[in-house]
Amino acid sequence: MPTVKEILETMDYGPAPESASEVTAWLQARGRFGHFIDGSFTEAGETFVSENPATGEALAQITQGTTKDIEVAVKAARKAAPKWAGLSGHERAKYLYAIARHLQKRARFLAVLETLDNGKPIRESRDIDIPLAIRHFYHHAGWAELVAEEFPNHAPHGVCGQIIPWNFPLLMLAWKVAPALAAGNTVVLKPAEFTSLTALAFAEICAEIGLPNGVVNIVTGDGATGAALVDAEVDKIAFTGSTEVGRIIRRATAGTGKALTLELGGKSPFIVFPDADLDAAVEGVVDAIWFNQGQVCCAGSRILVSEAVAQEFTARLTARLGKLRVGDPLDKCTDMGAIVHPTQLARIRDLVAQGEAAGATLIQPETQLPAKGSFFAPGLLTGAEPANPASVEEIFGPVATLTTFRTPSEAVQLANTTRYGLSASIWSENVTLAMDIAAQVKAGVVWINCTNQFDAAAGFGGMRESGFGREGGREGMLAYLKVPEPKRKPETKATDFTARPSPETPSAAAIDRTPKLYIGGKQTRPDSGQSYTIAVKGRELGLAPLGSRKDIRNAVEAAHKASGWGKQTGHNRAQVLYYIAENLAVRAEEFAARLKEAGHDPKEAEATVRRAFHYAAWADKFDGAVKSTQSAKITVAMNEPWGVMGIACPDAAPLLGFASLVLPAIAMGNRVVAVPAQSMPLLATDLYQVFDTSDLPSGVVNIVSGPRDELAKTLAQHDDVAAMWYCGSAEGRAMVEAESAGNLKASWVMENRDWAAAQGREFLSRATQIKTIWVPYGE
Numbered sequence: 001m002p003t004v005k006e007i008l009e010t011m012d013y014g015p016a017p018e019s020a021s022e023v024t025a026w027l028q029a030r031g032r033f034g035h036f037i038d039g040s041f042t043e044a045g046e047t048f049v050s051e052n053p054a055t056g057e058a059l060a061q062i063t064q065g066t067t068k069d070i071e072v073a074v075k076a077a078r079k080a081a082p083k084w085a086g087l088s089g090h091e092r093a094k095y096l097y098a099i100a101r102h103l104q105k106r107a108r109f110l111a112v113l114e115t116l117d118n119g120k121p122i123r124e125s126r127d128i129d130i131p132l133a134i135r136h137f138y139h140h141a142g143w144a145e146l147v148a149e150e151f152p153n154h155a156p157h158g159v160c161g162q163i164i165p166w167n168f169p170l171l172m173l174a175w176k177v178a179p180a181l182a183a184g185n186t187v188v189l190k191p192a193e194f195t196s197l198t199a200l201a202f203a204e205i206c207a208e209i210g211l212p213n214g215v216v217n218i219v220t221g222d223g224a225t226g227a228a229l230v231d232a233e234v235d236k237i238a239f240t241g242s243t244e245v246g247r248i249i250r251r252a253t254a255g256t257g258k259a260l261t262l263e264l265g266g267k268s269p270f271i272v273f274p275d276a277d278l279d280a281a282v283e284g285v286v287d288a289i290w291f292n293q294g295q296v297c298c299a300g301s302r303i304l305v306s307e308a309v310a311q312e313f314t315a316r317l318t319a320r321l322g323k324l325r326v327g328d329p330l331d332k333c334t335d336m337g338a339i340v341h342p343t344q345l346a347r348i349r350d351l352v353a354q355g356e357a358a359g360a361t362l363i364q365p366e367t368q369l370p371a372k373g374s375f376f377a378p379g380l381l382t383g384a385e386p387a388n389p390a391s392v393e394e395i396f397g398p399v400a401t402l403t404t405f406r407t408p409s410e411a412v413q414l415a416n417t418t419r420y421g422l423s424a425s426i427w428s429e430n431v432t433l434a435m436d437i438a439a440q441v442k443a444g445v446v447w448i449n450c451t452n453q454f455d456a457a458a459g460f461g462g463m464r465e466s467g468f469g470r471e472g473g474r475e476g477m478l479a480y481l482k483v484p485e486p487k488r489k490p491e492t493k494a495t496d497f498t499a500r501p502s503p504e505t506p507s508a509a510a511i512d513r514t515p516k517l518y519i520g521g522k523q524t525r526p527d528s529g530q531s532y533t534i535a536v537k538g539r540e541l542g543l544a545p546l547g548s549r550k551d552i553r554n555a556v557e558a559a560h561k562a563s564g565w566g567k568q569t570g571h572n573r574a575q576v577l578y579y580i581a582e583n584l585a586v587r588a589e590e591f592a593a594r595l596k597e598a599g600h601d602p603k604e605a606e607a608t609v610r611r612a613f614h615y616a617a618w619a620d621k622f623d624g625a626v627k628s629t630q631s632a633k634i635t636v637a638m639n640e641p642w643g644v645m646g647i648a649c650p651d652a653a654p655l656l657g658f659a660s661l662v663l664p665a666i667a668m669g670n671r672v673v674a675v676p677a678q679s680m681p682l683l684a685t686d687l688y689q690v691f692d693t694s695d696l697p698s699g700v701v702n703i704v705s706g707p708r709d710e711l712a713k714t715l716a717q718h719d720d721v722a723a724m725w726y727c728g729s730a731e732g733r734a735m736v737e738a739e740s741a742g743n744l745k746a747s748w749v750m751e752n753r754d755w756a757a758a759q760g761r762e763f764l765s766r767a768t769q770i771k772t773i774w775v776p777y778g779e
């Protein structure tokens with residue numbers, strides 16, 4: 001007599017397809033879709049076909065948006081913006097609630113539509129995509145209600161251009177549209193060309209609930225339509241998609257004054273320690289890489305497993321792999337559906353083949369794939385070296401690499417061997433070890449003993465080439481708000497100067513000293529051996545060292561070595577800053593006299609002392625948060641320093657401007673390479689003794705004077721500089737943003753500011769990036 005277990009093992013699932021009839025009728029009734037602009041649908045223009053990837057059959061005709069279409073949509077959004085921003089938060093909240101409720105009412109319809117258009121299993125669209133999208137609108141209805149009191153002195157950007165990918169079409173729309181509207185922006189959104197349908201259904205909901213015309217506009221089309229949106233008269237671009245396109249958009253928006261957030265690719269580590277619950281970790285892999293056919297930016301695509309358990313873990317994982325059901329996405333028993341499009345299928349095949357050619361072994365069980373449609377059996381690539389294309393490139397398909405490590409430090413090193421930094425998943429029953437590793441991995445989101453957790457209240461977004469900016473929660477709201485700066489005299493293009501060899505001893509009476517650069521805690525001669533004259537109204541005040549690219553590179557290296565600063569406690573950093581403040585206070589009169597001599601307001605000296613006290617006070621108070629997510633997890637948002645920052649300082653306030661930018665950066669644990677005011681660097685060079693006598697570790701602040709834009713360019717291009725602040729001319733701002741595209745460093749450029757008022761949270765949040773850590777709690 002067979003046991004129950006044996007009976008269960010021989011039983012198969014019967015088909016349990018979700019009905020598509022309602023969606024099919026909806027599609028048939030519409031057939032050809034135009035755009036949704038200014039509250040109504042336009043006539044369809046030149047169209048392309050949107051296919052069901054599981055069958056290859058046509059679902060609908062979608063209009064290819066032209067530059068003109070984008071212009072019209074942006075105009076509608078612009079017209080609607082003042083009124084929408086002028087509504088009370090409560091009024092805006094009512095619309096967001098109405099959207100959430102209507103999405104909820106049509107949840108089943110939207111789940112089926114998403115599955116037909118994208119190929120993802122109905123179980124996922126029904127249980128994950130649509131509920132999370134609904135939750136996003138409910139959560140942000142709350143933010144609309146609270147925005148005025150929770151974000152005083154903030155204003156919406158105006159019109160936001162939003163470009164989204166095809167992997168979570170409605171969910172990505174919700175992540176973009178909900179916070180934008182809550183903050184008081186209007187939007188023009190371009191869905192991905194493979195998956196426009198739920199965005200168009202969403203447009204119908206906007207019309208149904210009576211959302212004011214022009215607040216949400218949807219223009220469909222491909223990358224060319226997206227590029228037109230980037231170039232249009234919008235105030236902000238929010239993009240989710242490939243790193244390659246993110247880089248193009250960074251360059252295209254450089255110098256335009258458009259705000260930008262980028263959510264890009266990933267190659268996220270999934271780290272299994274020997275003491276992990278291996279069965280839970282195996283299920284974790286299923287959710288990490290076989291969820292949504294692996295087409296997930298934060299997919300755990302690099303499994304790193306301790307050598308001690310690698311054999312056992314691989315055996316269990318391979319057994320589980322063989323049990324995954326690939327097939328009809330509409331069938332409720334399907335684990336893995338179709339790949340979004342034949343081009344994506346070809347890309348996955350190509351990258352997997354490249355991985356095998358470079359020495360990896362593909363473990364892929366014999367799976368009966370449907371005869372039609374774009375399907376790829378899930379797999380594992382073992383033995384992939386770190387340089388193997390399969391270990392480096394985002395495959396964006398259901399295949400992870402599996403590599404072993406010996407020690408925790410080797411695990412961290414392997415985890416961080418990537419240009420990306422989106423997420424990481426850590427499996428260990430030892431919470432001390434797991435948190436220690438969480439602190440060391442370069443990732444915007446870390447999941448401990450879990451994976452792919454998302455919630456509207458928690459920030460999501462990457463580090464390094466995974467982009468910048470966060471979506472979700474308070475930090476996500478900040479990305480759709482700005483702190484308006486009153487118009488003031490712009491910083492002029494940095495003036496020319498005369499270089500001359502540094503004299504051993506000063507010759508002219510006016511030249512009372514020849515300062516040097518400050519690198520790694522030492523006063524250093526510039527590599528050029530040259531100085532330049534600092535003159536005010538024709539009177540020479542002194543010579544300043546003429547720094548060059550080489551000096552910047554040395555300074556970055558010195559800053560890197562000072563990594564211990566970021567690990568110090570806020571309390572310890574505060575003590576150093578207090579010390580700096582006190583030492584500055586002692587010399588305030590001397591600084592005031594120097595400022596006066598240089599034709600600047602002597603009051604800057606006293607204000608600089610106050611600024612140092614201000615950031616000493618902040619150093620241990622810019623707290624993170626514990627998020628109220630819908631899960632039995634503690635979701636912690638930690639403010640982490642960027643690492644090495646480049647800062648080019650304003651001419652307008654040579655001492656206070658320097659302090660206003662450098663002090664918040666170091667208060668948060670960054671190390672800085674600063675280019676002081678080009679026209680008057682001597683006030684910054686006067687600070688060396690202050691730093692030296694204040695226990696500031698060497699390399700935390702490095703100062704390289706010279707041609708601001710040239711030096712800022714080297715900083716912006718440097719791959720080991722993680723963030724860049726620049727205050728200066730329009731040309732300089734454009735240059736810094738464009739050059740930052742290389743490693744996609746976050747850049748903050750400003751024209752000029754009211755330096756007397758330039759302090760506080762805005763600077764601290766710009767000096768940090770949020771790492772969100774999820775830890776099971778009370779499960």
Ligand code: NAI
Binds near residue numbers: 224248
């Ligand atoms: P993509 O980055 O080209 O597409 C994303 C969105 O950007 C789409 O709406 C597209 O129409 C638009 N777009 C394309 N070129 C543009 C341009 N020059 N200016 C403005 N918008 C533009 O991604 P694609 O080609 O669909 O997929 C290629 C690879 O990108 C995937 O295999 C995957 O590795 C990665 N990817 C990553 C995503 C993520 O969430 N991290 C999402 C989608 C793709």
